[in-house]
Amino acid sequence: PGHKPTKAMPRNRCLAGWPALLLVLFSLIICSSAIDLFGRKKLKRQAEIAAAQKAAEEAEAKKRANTIVIGGLEHKTEKVYGFVGAVAVILSSLVIQRLGSNDAKEGNNSSSKSTVDVVIVGCGLPRKGMGWYHLTQLLEMEKVNVLAVVEPFFLNGKLCKDVPPSFSELVKSLEEKGVQCVANVTDLKSFSRPTVCLIAGRTPDNPKLFRECMQKGPSVIYLEKPGAPSVSELEEMKTVAREKTMVYIGYNKNVTPYVQKAIQLSRQVKNSHVFFCHNNSYSQNDLPEVFSRNPEGMLKNMAIHELALLVTFFGVTVDSIDKLKVNTSQLFSEKISVWVPGTSMPNPKYISDFSRVAFRITTKSGANVSVMADRCGGNISFAVVKDEAGKEVQKFEFPDAETAKIVEESVKSDPEMMPYFFIQSNDYLELKNRVIASALEGKVAEGVATIDTGIEALKLAEYITNEMNKALDK
Numbered sequence: 001p002g003h004k005p006t007k008a009m010p011r012n013r014c015l016a017g018w019p020a021l022l023l024v025l026f027s028l029i030i031c032s033s034a035i036d037l038f039g040r041k042k043l044k045r046q047a048e049i050a051a052a053q054k055a056a057e058e059a060e061a062k063k064r065a066n067t068i069v070i071g072g073l074e075h076k077t078e079k080v081y082g083f084v085g086a087v088a089v090i091l092s093s094l095v096i097q098r099l100g101s102n103d104a105k106e107g108n109n110s111s112s113k114s115t116v117d118v119v120i121v122g123c124g125l126p127r128k129g130m131g132w133y134h135l136t137q138l139l140e141m142e143k144v145n146v147l148a149v150v151e152p153f154f155l156n157g158k159l160c161k162d163v164p165p166s167f168s169e170l171v172k173s174l175e176e177k178g179v180q181c182v183a184n185v186t187d188l189k190s191f192s193r194p195t196v197c198l199i200a201g202r203t204p205d206n207p208k209l210f211r212e213c214m215q216k217g218p219s220v221i222y223l224e225k226p227g228a229p230s231v232s233e234l235e236e237m238k239t240v241a242r243e244k245t246m247v248y249i250g251y252n253k254n255v256t257p258y259v260q261k262a263i264q265l266s267r268q269v270k271n272s273h274v275f276f277c278h279n280n281s282y283s284q285n286d287l288p289e290v291f292s293r294n295p296e297g298m299l300k301n302m303a304i305h306e307l308a309l310l311v312t313f314f315g316v317t318v319d320s321i322d323k324l325k326v327n328t329s330q331l332f333s334e335k336i337s338v339w340v341p342g343t344s345m346p347n348p349k350y351i352s353d354f355s356r357v358a359f360r361i362t363t364k365s366g367a368n369v370s371v372m373a374d375r376c377g378g379n380i381s382f383a384v385v386k387d388e389a390g391k392e393v394q395k396f397e398f399p400d401a402e403t404a405k406i407v408e409e410s411v412k413s414d415p416e417m418m419p420y421f422f423i424q425s426n427d428y429l430e431l432k433n434r435v436i437a438s439a440l441e442g443k444v445a446e447g448v449a450t451i452d453t454g455i456e457a458l459k460l461a462e463y464i465t466n467e468m469n470k471a472l473d474k
Contacts, residue, residue, distance in 0.1 A: 105178025107145035116194045116439045117147040119218075121185060121209050122201030125154070126166045127417045130224055131200030137429050138198075139177075143436055148180040148188055152201065152209075155183035185212035191219075196439050198432075200224040203296045207233045214240055220439045221247045222432075226304045226461065227454045229296050234458055238451050248435055248445060249454035251308040252427035253278075255434070255447055258398040262383035263313050271388035273368040274314075276306045279377030281419050284355075288338040290375060291353045298354040299461040299468070303373040307457040307464075308449050314367045317456050318463045323362040326471035332358035332372060335472045357468055379407065379419055399423055 228234040310316035340349040356374040438445035
């Protein structure tokens with residue numbers, strides 16, 4: 001009591017103003033943050049503007065790079081380049097095609113201008129097929145350019161699953177020579193030069209192959225005998241050919257020397273009688289395959305050669321026949337039925353045909369001629385000229401003794417070759433020489449059977465077949 005309190009003194013003057021100091025610092029921080037925020041936004045905006053400008057410049061540059069101005073109009077570069085590229089490809093292909101047409105071989109003898117093009121239709125197997133043998137001779141002929149080979153079976157993958165090596169080797173060698181190998185006539189281009197189509201397919205296939213060849217514009221067609229399975233089909237083929245294409249049938253006996261000698265002699269002998277005998281060298285075991293391969297029958301297949309001779313040189317037609325006598329002795333005429341190869345029990349198939357035939361014809365004009373044909377008669381064929389009394393004047397054999405010896409040696413050296421190729425080689429070559437000359441010169445081939453001869457021969461074949469059946473079925 002009585003003591004006056006003293007005035008309180010602050011502990012630290014510096015701490016007295018701290019609230020104000022904090023306020024100032026906080027304000028500075030806020031301002032700094034605001035400045036930084038606004039600065040970054042400005043920078044971001046500037047960056048965005050710069051990026052947009054850059055993108056615009058790049059787009060413009062890309063547009064300029066992808067655009068070409070032609071004639072004052074803008075065109076996309078890829079379209080222009082695409083168009084130019086397409087034009088370049090077309091021009092290049094045309095140039096290559098042009099060069100190829102000048103340089104590529106079209107046939108084995110395409111460089112020669114004095115040749116006729118030949119197309120083989122129906123080649124068959126080497127050493128077996130008639131078309132193949134024609135091909136081997138044609139490849140050696142100076143005035144022939146073998147343009148193409150058409151083989152409907154062995155070159156058709158759907159029909160022939162296992163192509164024989166010999167045929168594959170043949171195709172390879174032909175293509176190396178420049179010969180086109182196809183399965184169908186329709187695969188060939190239209191013919192632009194004189195062209196011979198040699199059709200050596202199966203007889204039932206010939207009418208179709210003939211029409212397909214006609215579509216290509218041949219100047220000459222050479223048909224292997226008999227040309228067609230029936231008279232009506234061969235007559236239709238003649239209508240298709242009309243006057244545009246000359247059609248020949250490959251009856252080689254028309255030009256064979258032994259026949260020509262016999263005919264010439266018969267014309268010198270009064271009331272002569274000529275006997276033609278045609279033999280093949282098949283065995284009895286071969287007949288099932290022979291009958292199946294030639295379903296048109298013996299008279300339209302083997303003996304058709306002699307029937308063509310009768311039409312050409314003796315004036316024999318169905319209408320001109322006065323008398324037809326069949327030799328019914330089994331030694332001369334025989335009809336048999338055989339098992340069709342490839343069929344078996346319980347559903348076997350059989351085919352009937354003549355293994356040999358013999359008959360004599362007398363015409364209304366007095367001509368006398370006889371024919372015998374034997375599938376299993378051997379390799380020797382002949383023609384005998386007899387006088388009015390039936391006495392033999394002279395016999396002409398083919399092949400003769402010297403030729404037969406050569407043929408025998410050839411068969412031994414190449415047993416796979418069909419023997420009649422050796423025997424009739426010169427006849428086949430002579431026929432083709434005449435046909436080729438016909439195509440080059442535009443003239444009718446001398447002594448070669450035409451389609452008209454073929455039609456009359458087929459009529460004879462059908463007529464005689466009926467008469468043979470009547471005589472042997474009794």
